[in-house]
Amino acid sequence: MAYANLPVKAVGDTITKPNWDTIKANFEATGVAIVTNKGDIAAATGSQALARLAVGAEGTMLIPAPGEATGLEWHTQPTCRAYNNADLDPVVSVWWTVPLNSERWDSDGMHSTAALTSRLTVPAGGAGIYSIIGNVLFDTSAVGGDTRYYGIRVLLNGATIIAQFGPAEFTMNTHDMALVISAQYLLQVADYIEMQVFTTWDLDILSVGNYSPEFGATWLRV
Numbered sequence: 001m002a003y004a005n006l007p008v009k010a011v012g013d014t015i016t017k018p019n020w021d022t023i024k025a026n027f028e029a030t031g032v033a034i035v036t037n038k039g040d041i042a043a044a045t046g047s048q049a050l051a052r053l054a055v056g057a058e059g060t061m062l063i064p065a066p067g068e069a070t071g072l073e074w075h076t077q078p079t080c081r082a083y084n085n086a087d088l089d090p091v092v093s094v095w096w097t098v099p100l101n102s103e104r105w106d107s108d109g110m111h112s113t114a115a116l117t118s119r120l121t122v123p124a125g126g127a128g129i130y131s132i133i134g135n136v137l138f139d140t141s142a143v144g145g146d147t148r149y150y151g152i153r154v155l156l157n158g159a160t161i162i163a164q165f166g167p168a169e170f171t172m173n174t175h176d177m178a179l180v181i182s183a184q185y186l187l188q189v190a191d192y193i194e195m196q197v198f199t200t201w202d203l204d205i206l207s208v209g210n211y212s213p214e215f216g217a218t219w220l221r222v
Helices: 017-028
Strands: 041-046 049-053 060-064 072-076 079-083 102-106 128-138 147-156 160-171 177-187 192-199 214-221
Touching (some): 160 177
Antiparallel strands (some): 041 049, 128 177, 128 214, 147 160
16 A cells, blocks of 8 residues: 655645545555554555565564565575484595484475485575584594594585585594584575595594584575
8 A cells, every 4th residue: 555645735724535535544554554463564565655564484584585565575594403313434534424314403394314314405495695514523532642634524516615624633542522614605596515524543423412423504694
């Protein structure tokens, strides 16, 4: 509903029925009259024109959407954190892709626990900049003071490295060693990312608490 200007009046002029109807219509065009439910928004559809944008579902966020009448839409924020609930035995001296058979959460179908479990995949409508993080804990408690190489990285679409630490040389003895990787990266719909590890020692990745092995991504913005 668009706003309509009232005619100019001089002192002593009367307000006619059409004038009153215009005032009433202008009031109905304001945000107070447009919204009907808790959380609704009055959004501009053009010059001096408003429309009701209904409140979005719980967990969604409001983003620009030029194709919508109000220029806005409620958007499910893709976010996922997956892990493996058992110790893993990576192949020695290669970049080994970490499988993830369980989930902390998955808001928009980014991960599967049944097939291609190492992947976090950008869903439809989810293109944008993502915050990515991965954690692994190597069982180096029995290495006995030897010096070995260890690494962790994030691979895009099975080919492109978008974050990497190592392989770096470490001397371990009685302690387990944790590695963490993080990145922010622009991902497109159907892109997938995986976490890989590297070690020159035949040892396990420990499944521990809420941090190993874990891999997650959260959509930040378009």
